[in-house]
Amino acid sequence: MNTYDLVVLGGGSAGLASAIAAYDEGVRSILILERDQELGGILQQCIHNGFGLHMFKEELSGPSYAERFILMLKEKGIEYKLNSMVTHLANDKVIEFVNPIDGYMQIKAKAVILAMGCRERTRGAIAIPGYRPSGIWTAGTAQRYLNMEGFMVGKRVFILGSGDIGLIMARRMTLEGAKVLGVAEIMPYSNGLPRNMKQCLEDFDIPVYLSHTITKIEGLNRVSGVTIAQVDDKMAVIPDTEKHFDVDTILLSIGLIPENTLSDEADIILHSRTRGPIVNESFETNVPGIFACGNVLHVHDLVDFVSAEGKKAGVAASKYIKGELKDGQTFDCVAGKGIGYIVPHKVNVENVGDTIEFMFRVSRAYKKVTLVITKDGEIIKQIKKPHLAPAEMEKLLVKRADLLGCASTLSIEVVEDLV
Amino acid sequence: MTTKEMVCIVCPIGCNLKAELNDQNEVVSVTGNTCARGDVYARKELTNPTRMLTSTIKIKGAIYDRLPVITSSDIPKGKLFDVMQALLNLEVEAPVQNKDIIIKNVCDLGVDIIASRTMEKVNKE
Numbered sequence: 001m002n003t004y005d006l007v008v009l010g011g012g013s014a015g016l017a018s019a020i021a022a023y024d025e026g027v028r029s030i031l032i033l034e035r036d037q038e039l040g041g042i043l044q045q046c047i048h049n050g051f052g053l054h055m056f057k058e059e060l061s062g063p064s065y066a067e068r069f070i071l072m073l074k075e076k077g078i079e080y081k082l083n084s085m086v087t088h089l090a091n092d093k094v095i096e097f098v099n100p101i102d103g104y105m106q107i108k109a110k111a112v113i114l115a116m117g118c119r120e121r122t123r124g125a126i127a128i129p130g131y132r133p134s135g136i137w138t139a140g141t142a143q144r145y146l147n148m149e150g151f152m153v154g155k156r157v158f159i160l161g162s163g164d165i166g167l168i169m170a171r172r173m174t175l176e177g178a179k180v181l182g183v184a185e186i187m188p189y190s191n192g193l194p195r196n197m198k199q200c201l202e203d204f205d206i207p208v209y210l211s212h213t214i215t216k217i218e219g220l221n222r223v224s225g226v227t228i229a230q231v232d233d234k235m236a237v238i239p240d241t242e243k244h245f246d247v248d249t250i251l252l253s254i255g256l257i258p259e260n261t262l263s264d265e266a267d268i269i270l271h272s273r274t275r276g277p278i279v280n281e282s283f284e285t286n287v288p289g290i291f292a293c294g295n296v297l298h299v300h301d302l303v304d305f306v307s308a309e310g311k312k313a314g315v316a317a318s319k320y321i322k323g324e325l326k327d328g329q330t331f332d333c334v335a336g337k338g339i340g341y342i343v344p345h346k347v348n349v350e351n352v353g354d355t356i357e358f359m360f361r362v363s364r365a366y367k368k369v370t371l372v373i374t375k376d377g378e379i380i381k382q383i384k385k386p387h388l389a390p391a392e393m394e395k396l397l398v399k400r401a402d403l404l405g406c407a408s409t410l411s412i413e414v415v416e417d418l419v
Numbered sequence: 420m421t422t423k424e425m426v427c428i429v430c431p432i433g434c435n436l437k438a439e440l441n442d443q444n445e446v447v448s449v450t451g452n453t454c455a456r457g458d459v460y461a462r463k464e465l466t467n468p469t470r471m472l473t474s475t476i477k478i479k480g481a482i483y484d485r486l487p488v489i490t491s492s493d494i495p496k497g498k499l500f501d502v503m504q505a506l507l508n509l510e511v512e513a514p515v516q517n518k519d520i521i522i523k524n525v526c527d528l529g530v531d532i533i534a535s536r537t538m539e540k541v542n543k544e
Contacts, residue, residue, distance in 0.1 A: 038482060047473045047487035047535065053430040061473055063487050063536030067517055147475055150485045175474065175503050194435075195428040199470065203496065387435075 005029040005321050007095055007109035009086055009262065012041020013303045014294020014310040015115035016069040021314030022113075023076045027321055031107070032073075032080035033097055039073070039080060040066030041117055043303065045144045048168055050195075054304035065303060089262040091287050111289045111317040114263055114277065115310065118256040118295040120165075128160075130217030133224075139165040139253040143172070152176055154249025158226045159183040160214050162190045162197075164301070166253020171200035173251075180204070181245045184212040184228045186235060189365045191255075191391045193301060214250070215242065223248055256299045266290060273341040274298040281347040281356055282316035282325055283309070291317045298343050298359070301393050305359075316351075326350040331406045336413025338362055338369075340390065347410065349403050356403070358396045362388045362414060370415045373398070375406045388414065420447075425464060429456045436461045469493035473535065476506050476521065481513035481538035488521055491531040501526050513540040 005027050008015045011034030019032050038044065043051070046062030053059055056068065073080070084099040093109045120138035137145075137153055143165060145151040155178050159166045162185040170180045183201065188211045190197050201208055209228060215237055216227040230241035258276040260268070268277045268285045276297040277285040284291050293313035294306040319325045328350045333342040340363040347356065366388040373381040373396070380402050388394065396412065403410065420439060427434040436451045438461045449461040463469055471493050475485035494502060505525055515534045522532040 044536075047475060047489075049471050049473055049489060049535075050430060053432075059430065059471070061487055061489050061535035064489075064517060067536055147487065148483045148485055150475070150477070150483075175472075175499065194426040194433040195430075198426050199428045203470070392433075 001094070002105070002107045003029075003109070004031045004107060005110045006031070006113065006317055007093075007107065007111075008032045008113045008115055009089070009095070010034065010041065010115035010117055010294075010296070011036075011039040011080055011082075012115065012117050012294070013043055013066070013069070013306045014117070014296070014313075015041070015113065016066075016073055017307040017310030018113045018115060018291075018293055018314035018317070019078050019080075020069065020072050020076065021311040022318045022321075023078055025315055025318035027318045030078050031109075032078065033084045033086055033095070034080060034082050035085045037082055039070050039082070042140070045140070045147045046168075047147045048172070051303050054302070055307055062303070069307070086262055089266045091266045091268075091290075093289060109289075111291065111320050113310075113313055113317055114260075114268075114285070114290065114292040114296050115294050115313075116259045116262065116296045118258045118299055120252070121255040121257055123252055128214050128217060130214075131219060133217070133219040133222050135219065135223035135248050136217070136250045136252070139163070139169045139251045142249075142251055143169055146172060146176065152178065153251075154178060154223075154247075156181060156245075156247040157249045157251060158214075158228075158245050158247045159251045159253060161185060161252060161254035162187075162192045162208065163253035163255060164192045164196050166251055167192045167196040167200040169251055169253070170206050171204060174204045174206070178249075180206050181247055182207045182209055182228075184209045184214060186211065186213045186231060188233075189389060189391075193391060209243070212243075213237070217250065219248075223250055226250055256295065258296045258299065260296060263292070263296070268292075271341065271345060273335075274343065276343075278345045279343065280330060280351075281344050281349075282319070282351050283313040283344065284316065284320070284325070289317075289320055291320075298341065301391070305393070305395075309359075319351075331403075332409050333358065334409045334411040335360065336372075336374075336411045338364070338366065338414030339412050342412060347403065347406075349400060349406065352400045352403065355397050355399050358398065358412065360394050360396070360412060361390050361392075362394070363390060365389045366414055366416070371396070372413050372415050374411050374413075375403065376408055423465060425461065427452060427457045427460050429454075429460050438462070438465060440465070468496040470496050470499060472499055472502055474503060474506055477510040478515065478538060479510065479512045480540050481515070482541050483538075486511060486515055486521075486538055487535045488532050489535040490525070491520075491533050494528050494530050498526060498528060502528070502532070506532065513538050 043062035043066035051065040218225040478486035
């Protein structure tokens with residue numbers, strides 16, 4: 001059986017950044033397994049710009065951003081295999097995959113980085129009533145058809161969900177000549193970035209229906225219409241608030257789910273909220289030597305942050321390979337009141353440099369609140385925030401010195417009455 | 420003096436900007452931005468709003484049939500559909516290098532349409 005020091009599952013933004021970082025730390029035996037016919041992952045279909053402002057201080061399109069990393073990878077001569085579908089990952093780090101050149105292969109790795117990204121929630125996941133005609137797509141599938149394969153999926157479009165991909169597709173379909181009749185969002189606030197609300201909807205006078213959902217899809221063979229209605233704060237449909245639109249296409253932008261089928265097979269414990277692996281400060285899962293980063297760990301808003309996380313996981317994996325990762329006491333990071341989740345989920349201070357970054361999302365929208373960070377029940381930091389929204393991932397830098405002596409928990413909570 | 424509030428669209432951070440305008444409708448100050456681009460954006464947005472445009476054109480002999488393209492700089496918001504029209508029946512052949520100029524001075528806007536990725540020539544069966 002072939003062996004590698006590091007095998008990276010997925011050649012998208014997280015996988016590329018992690019492999020490059022591990023190489024820069026001196027690891028030379030690296031293999032990336034990518035199931036698509038080229039590297040770059042989802043970036044290749046994200047032709048809009050705005051990527052790379054943090055990473056390269058430039059605004060790039062998705063494919064341009066991917067190209068920078070692919071070039072770096074190729075310059076370093078890091079090995080990768082395309083069209084390679086991983087069929088099994090075992091907790092002893094034996095990986096099985098198939099591709100048209102090698103056929104069926106088994107390889108063993110000292111360390112594995114999970115970088116499989118995420119997939120879109122589908123219609124079945126939220127059980128929309130109505131027929132099952134053609135013309136219902138996840139926004140990302142429509143995006144791939146339009147931007148890579150060159151097919152328009154419809155002419156009159158309604159979008160369910162205000163996720164960023166849906167908003168970006170609203171603009172894209174409009175520019176290509178389709179009529180987008182509206183976006184319905186079941187929550188009372190948008191789930192997309194404010195800039196996308198502005199430049200993708202407002203710019204083209206596309207209406208947003210907050211606290212609305214689809215109650216009926218019409219059409220036997222092809223979608224012919226959609227009915228939406230307002231919901232109350234318990235998400236129950238309010239009678240007599242229905243609105244009807246004649247459309248031939250419905251795009252769903254109703255959330256992303258980390259793609260963890262392989263993680264399950266390797267007995268990796270997933271978090272109920274993020275639906276990605278539970279990781280420590282080194283992005284290591286409960287299985288020693290298996291790390292996770294990017295959207296397979298938790299869904300990000302910005303690719304720049306995915307790359308940054310990939311880099312950290314790559315550095316940590318190389319430490320593991322070199323036997324430099326320290327065992328020891330960990331404390332838990334607890335999502336207090338108003339916080340949806342925190343990554344990493346646990347921390348061993350021994351492996352923390354001068355600072356550690358916590359990433360988290362709030363569970364609802366807030367205005368003028370204070371974030372209170374406590375260590376074993378004692379307040380160590382308070383940060384005022386003018387606004388917080390679930391659609392925007394928050395980051396918090398904490399000094400190692402502030403964490404020393406933490407015995408059981410570090411918690412973050414939103415406090416509304418301190419201002 | 421009037422105040423206009425807006426979300427900055429320059430980058431995904433989306434700062435909440437506040438612009439103060441005097442009685443002649445000139446921008447006096449911009450606050451809430453976390454970088455210099457926010458200031459420029461707010462002033463432009465209130466006088467001559469511009470946008471970057473990204474789309475795709477047909478490509479032959481590459482891994483996919485579409486080549487992503489982008490404007491070399493931002494263009495007036497009202498010209499987006501004119502530029503889309505100019506891209507309509509365009510076709511190029513692989514190989515194309517990232518940043519290759521596809522249309523020079525599109526619609527006389529002083530802005531080029533450039534490739535936004537490299538696409539090598541491939542032999543498709």
